[in-house]
Amino acid sequence: MAGRRRDTPVSPAPRSRSDRVRARADPAADGAGPGEDQGIRLVGVTRRYGDVAAVERVDLAVPPGRRLAVVGPSGCGKSTLLGLISGLDEPDEGVIDVLGAIGPAARLARCALMPQRDLLLPWRSALANAAVSLENRGMSRRAARAAVRPLFARFGLAGAEDFLPRQLSGGMRQRVAFLRTFVAGKEVLLLDEPFGALDAITRAEAQEWLRATLEAEPRTVVLVTHDVEEALLLGHEVVVLAARPGRVAARVAVDLPAVGSRRELLATAEFVGLRDEVLAALEQGSSASVEPGHL
Amino acid sequence: MTPRPARRRGAWGLRRWGPPAVVLVAIAVAWELATAVLGVEDYILPAPSAVAHALVDRWDSTLASATWVTLTEVVTGFAIAVGAGLLIACALHFSRTARSALYPWLIGSQTVPVVVIAPVLAIIFGYSLTPKLILVALLCFFPIVVATLDGLSAVDDDLRRMMRTLYGTRWSIFWRVELPTALPSLFTGLRLSAAYASTAAVFGEYSGSSDGLGHVMRQAVPQLQSALVFAAILLLSAMSVALFVLVTALETVLVGWAHEGKSTNR
Numbered sequence: 001m002a003g004r005r006r007d008t009p010v011s012p013a014p015r016s017r018s019d020r021v022r023a024r025a026d027p028a029a030d031g032a033g034p035g036e037d038q039g040i041r042l043v044g045v046t047r048r049y050g051d052v053a054a055v056e057r058v059d060l061a062v063p064p065g066r067r068l069a070v071v072g073p074s075g076c077g078k079s080t081l082l083g084l085i086s087g088l089d090e091p092d093e094g095v096i097d098v099l100g101a102i103g104p105a106a107r108l109a110r111c112a113l114m115p116q117r118d119l120l121l122p123w124r125s126a127l128a129n130a131a132v133s134l135e136n137r138g139m140s141r142r143a144a145r146a147a148v149r150p151l152f153a154r155f156g157l158a159g160a161e162d163f164l165p166r167q168l169s170g171g172m173r174q175r176v177a178f179l180r181t182f183v184a185g186k187e188v189l190l191l192d193e194p195f196g197a198l199d200a201i202t203r204a205e206a207q208e209w210l211r212a213t214l215e216a217e218p219r220t221v222v223l224v225t226h227d228v229e230e231a232l233l234l235g236h237e238v239v240v241l242a243a244r245p246g247r248v249a250a251r252v253a254v255d256l257p258a259v260g261s262r263r264e265l266l267a268t269a270e271f272v273g274l275r276d277e278v279l280a281a282l283e284q285g286s287s288a289s290v291e292p293g294h295l
Numbered sequence: 296m297t298p299r300p301a302r303r304r305g306a307w308g309l310r311r312w313g314p315p316a317v318v319l320v321a322i323a324v325a326w327e328l329a330t331a332v333l334g335v336e337d338y339i340l341p342a343p344s345a346v347a348h349a350l351v352d353r354w355d356s357t358l359a360s361a362t363w364v365t366l367t368e369v370v371t372g373f374a375i376a377v378g379a380g381l382l383i384a385c386a387l388h389f390s391r392t393a394r395s396a397l398y399p400w401l402i403g404s405q406t407v408p409v410v411v412i413a414p415v416l417a418i419i420f421g422y423s424l425t426p427k428l429i430l431v432a433l434l435c436f437f438p439i440v441v442a443t444l445d446g447l448s449a450v451d452d453d454l455r456r457m458m459r460t461l462y463g464t465r466w467s468i469f470w471r472v473e474l475p476t477a478l479p480s481l482f483t484g485l486r487l488s489a490a491y492a493s494t495a496a497v498f499g500e501y502s503g504s505s506d507g508l509g510h511v512m513r514q515a516v517p518q519l520q521s522a523l524v525f526a527a528i529l530l531l532s533a534m535s536v537a538l539f540v541l542v543t544a545l546e547t548v549l550v551g552w553a554h555e556g557k558s559t560n561r
Contacts, residue, residue, distance in 0.1 A: 111460055112461060123553075184460070
């Protein structure tokens with residue numbers, strides 16, 4: 001983890017060019033309302049696939065620069081929720097407001113999505129993978145890579161720039177995938193079980209790394225996970241979803257002492273208490289969905 | 296956490312070309328011995344030495360120009376097939392309408408027997424280059440279209456969604472994700488087509504031509520010049536193999552990343 005500095009903020013794209021490109025690519029004007037600083041807000045959001053409601057009447061709010069963790073059993077519509085927020089998908093009912101953007105295209109312009117699998121392009125080096133969003137915005141290959149190169153050291157990836165994804169370990173690949181998401185320069189990061197594919201030890205390392213990175217570079221984050229510890233470590237607030245249909249079962253504000261290491265933090269009474277609270281809510285949520293007549 | 300360095304193998308060395316060369320020599324020797332021991336007449340089955348003789352004796356008078364004519368047909372026809380195949384595949388990929396309107400006809404085009412269409416083309420276009428090019432292109436473009444189309448639609452949907460959140464437009468996703476993903480599959484189609492190309496050219500020449508390896512064979516068979524026929528076959532095979540090797544070499548350069556251990560960093 002050495003070599004990462006936390007002081008200076010990262011701005012991956014040269015400002016003038018990116019703003020110009022964004023002005024062209026961003027149809028935000030249509031859906032932009034007042035209140036740029038209100039973060040993400042979901043009101044009464046329902047999404048059905050056929051007769052089955054994936055999520056039902058979900059209300060969520062994430063203040064700007066804060067991180068919301070969503071936990072729930074599989075099939076509770078966690079990924080659906082991210083698709084809806086990002087603008088890739090539209091709700092059947094309810095309103096989604098992402099930093100003032102209501103329409104799907106406008107939301108899409110503000111969100112970057114990091115999926116569970118790294119989905120790195122196998123023919124591109126780590127550097128070229130991380131730079132792909134800049135190339136999508138019209139920057140030349142050379143300029144895009146030059147802009148991203150300095151970030152590698154800061155993201156604990158020094159030396160990995162020129163390796164192909166298959167030459168990197170799972171943990172490194174996931175870091176490159178996060179860097180790629182980050183480089184897009186969006187205000188909102190949507191992380192869909194970002195470390196779900198990693199083994200427990202690598203995942204712990206990656207969580208600590210992401211926590212430190214987001215402390216240094218705050219973004220508005222919605223993190224979806226089935227790992228309660230991950231939710232508590234990375235989220236300022238944890239929302240528990242119950243399954244079938246996905247709906248909010250509990251909200252837990254995370255207020256943890258500023259302890260140094262992950263191990264120490266996990267051992268504090270506050271953390272143990274919160275974990276129990278979330279686990280209890282999960283237990284309740286899953287037993288509720290088994291009740292007869294609910295489906 | 297330490298990245299592994301890239302490995303490089305001598306893919307073009309002795310390990311690759313040694314075994315097939317040994318097989319070739321073994322077959323030639325066995326063949327030569329068999330014809331000598333069994334006393335097979337040259338016009339029934341010529342010995343490899345007789346074929347080599349014919350190859351050298353008839354090179355200047357007949358085979359050189361015939362090879363050149365057929366090579367032109369194969370290469371030009373193949374190039375047309377690649378261009379048309381890629382164009383059609385992309386059109387079908389981008390437009391659902393084009394796909395539903397054209398795909399049945401593409402399959403239909405492959406049900407027309409070459410044996411029948413070759414003479415018809417010869418009637419229409421005479422002994423010129425055109426009917427051969429049409430035949431080669433007709434036979435070669437189909438595997439390219441199917442393989443490319445398959446490759447283009449093999450892209451993970453999650454990857455497309457993610458790219459859209461990273462400013463990916465329809466075009467940039469095609470260029471940066473779909474096309475590279477389709478390359479290995481595209482090359483499978485190209486290699487299949489490369490194997491068909493020379494057969495198609497010979498078919499065209501059989502149906503009406505004044506030069507070319509097919510023409511040479513057509514003339515030599517009734518005259519029982521079997522050694523010359525075999526020499527022509529040898530040249531034709533060499534042409535196919537050369538085209539195949541060329542395509543494979545291009546594949547190694549372009550999609551080395553898909554083959555474990557063969558590529559290095561870019």
